[in-house]
Amino acid sequence: MTRLVTDYLDNSAKDFPNKTAFADEKRGITFSELQKEAKKIAQVLIDRSVFKSPVVVYLEKSVEVISCFMGAAYSGNFYTPIDVTMPESRVSKIMETLSPALIITDGEHKEAASAFAGNTPVLLYEEIQKGTFDDKAISAALNRVIDTDVLYVLFTSGSTGTPKGVIINQKAVIDYAEWVTNTFNISSETIFGEQAPFYFDNSILDIYQTLKNGATCYIIPQKFFMLPKNLFGYLTEKKVNTIFWVPSALCIMANLKAVDKFIVPTLQKILFCGEVMPNKQLNVWRKSYPNALYANLYGPTEITDVCAYYIVDREFADDESLPIGFPCKNTDILVLDDENKLVPTTTANVKGELCVRGTCNSLGYYNNPEKTQAAFVQNPLNTVYNEIIYRTGDVVHYNEHGEIMYDCRKDFQIKHMGHRIELGEIETAISAVEGVEQNCCLYDTEKSKIVMFYTGSIEPQAVVDAIKNAVPDYMIPNKKVKLDKMPINLNGKIDRVELKKML
Ligand code: AMP
Numbered sequence: 001m002t003r004l005v006t007d008y009l010d011n012s013a014k015d016f017p018n019k020t021a022f023a024d025e026k027r028g029i030t031f032s033e034l035q036k037e038a039k040k041i042a043q044v045l046i047d048r049s050v051f052k053s054p055v056v057v058y059l060e061k062s063v064e065v066i067s068c069f070m071g072a073a074y075s076g077n078f079y080t081p082i083d084v085t086m087p088e089s090r091v092s093k094i095m096e097t098l099s100p101a102l103i104i105t106d107g108e109h110k111e112a113a114s115a116f117a118g119n120t121p122v123l124l125y126e127e128i129q130k131g132t133f134d135d136k137a138i139s140a141a142l143n144r145v146i147d148t149d150v151l152y153v154l155f156t157s158g159s160t161g162t163p164k165g166v167i168i169n170q171k172a173v174i175d176y177a178e179w180v181t182n183t184f185n186i187s188s189e190t191i192f193g194e195q196a197p198f199y200f201d202n203s204i205l206d207i208y209q210t211l212k213n214g215a216t217c218y219i220i221p222q223k224f225f226m227l228p229k230n231l232f233g234y235l236t237e238k239k240v241n242t243i244f245w246v247p248s249a250l251c252i253m254a255n256l257k258a259v260d261k262f263i264v265p266t267l268q269k270i271l272f273c274g275e276v277m278p279n280k281q282l283n284v285w286r287k288s289y290p291n292a293l294y295a296n297l298y299g300p301t302e303i304t305d306v307c308a309y310y311i312v313d314r315e316f317a318d319d320e321s322l323p324i325g326f327p328c329k330n331t332d333i334l335v336l337d338d339e340n341k342l343v344p345t346t347t348a349n350v351k352g353e354l355c356v357r358g359t360c361n362s363l364g365y366y367n368n369p370e371k372t373q374a375a376f377v378q379n380p381l382n383t384v385y386n387e388i389i390y391r392t393g394d395v396v397h398y399n400e401h402g403e404i405m406y407d408c409r410k411d412f413q414i415k416h417m418g419h420r421i422e423l424g425e426i427e428t429a430i431s432a433v434e435g436v437e438q439n440c441c442l443y444d445t446e447k448s449k450i451v452m453f454y455t456g457s458i459e460p461q462a463v464v465d466a467i468k469n470a471v472p473d474y475m476i477p478n479k480k481v482k483l484d485k486m487p488i489n490l491n492g493k494i495d496r497v498e499l500k501k502m503l
Pocket of ligand 1: 272277299301
């Protein structure tokens with residue numbers, strides 16, 4: 001039985017030493033090379049007596065990032081990837097929350113890393129690779145690791161302006177990886193065309209399926225998602241047979257009319273997760289790949305990527321919603337109404353909040369007991385022993401087939417081009433701008449636009465320019481509305497209903 005994720009790499013390095021494990025635009029890395037590079041990283045951490053500690057990986061999306069992740073794991077530590085395009089002030093907030101033991105970067109990003117590192121040591125990947133490793137020291141470190149130890153902390157948007165670090169342990173990833181392999185028949189024949197950024201939890205599927213099964217994962221250059229001909233040419237050249245993309249990426253290709261124009265002959269499995277997948281665009285894909293397997297996967301970062309899934313097994317009209325289906329194996333989904341009672345599974349259309357019980361659950365938010373206690377709560381249906389469930393904040397119902405259907409969010413979290421964003425985080429950044437009095441951000445779902453309403457003396461573009469240092473590009477409002485007066489409701493709060501009418 002697999003105990004730690006490093007067992008996956010050890011097995012694949014033994015079974016498929018010279019096979020390409022991961023490849024990016026610059027290089028491919030075999031399983032045995034990956035194992036060696038990862039162990040050199042582990043050795044540096046062991047030599048510094050770093051154990052059970054956070055390691056920040058500050059690199060472009062590349063095969064080296066995977067070596068760093070595994071290096072952290074081989075030494076009994078855990079990793080946090082930080083996007084190299086993230087604004088410095090946001091990185092600083094993550095650094096403050098995490099207090100990492102060290103940062104791994106490369107020569108190209110050394111200066112940027114040093115700018116936010118403070119007293120945290122910054123190590124260069126290429127320098128580490130000049131060293132060696134001692135298998136005995138690595139085995140000794142791994143012997144001290146248990147499967148409930150942390151594997152990674154991924155940061156998601158936080159409504160107060162500070163990103164939340166979702167803590168996931170080894171066991172949760174192994175549980176998930178076993179389920180994915182069995183459900184979708186992933187094997188050494190699988191060739192992934194990888195889309196998700198490594199700071200986004202969708203990437204967990206491609207990374208760990210590759211490591212576990214001796215598959216091959218091609219990290220698709222981000223720019224190709226704007227160049228359909230190149231994207232489909234790349235997938236064809238690499239003989240990709242499995243993709244797990246965010247619906248926005250699938251939709252862009254359908255909207256650009258690229259799906260039926262550039263057929264990838266090897267493509268067999270089309271999985272997606274992270275936001276609503278509209279049937280209109282899915283039907284475009286289904287027409288071009290009628291024999292492919294399609295699956296709608298659902299889940300937040302807090303439950304290790306996926307807790308429900310629906311394998312598309314019937315026709316859907318363009319305006320119908322796609323189910324999120326049924327709980328994954330070894331995962332329990334409780335749909336709770338406002339009184340914390342289970343909604344009936346046999347009566348269609350009764351709405352409730354989707355809550356999750358299982359090995360998949362996160363250990364909470366790093367260094368943030370308040371947010372942890374709010375979302376990870378005692379199962380209200382269990383009054384006899386401690387049992388934590390995660391409240392997703394997603395409103396769902398059962399349909400007449402007993403499938404779970406996604407409705408909406410309970411709060412102000414949105415998905416914009418696949419990115420999870422708390423509108424509160426943008427509002428906090430805008431509030432800090434000199435000259436802004438009040439502000440409120442809404443999401444125009446129809447037009448996929450973040451809309452900023454504000455009052456104050458400053459001009460709209462200047463507000464946007466001012467927050468560029470605080471939030472990532474994908475959080476920058478797409479529409480700016482300056483108001484003379486903010487509408488206020490009877491409770492004295494900003495009237496979002498009134499603002500919605502102005503969208
Ligand atoms: P993230 O933590 O970035 O994976 O975002 C999780 C949130 O994305 C969930 O709480 C849902 O609101 C949304 N989400 C994820 N998968 C789906 C899906 N298949 N359909 C609809 N919404 C989804």
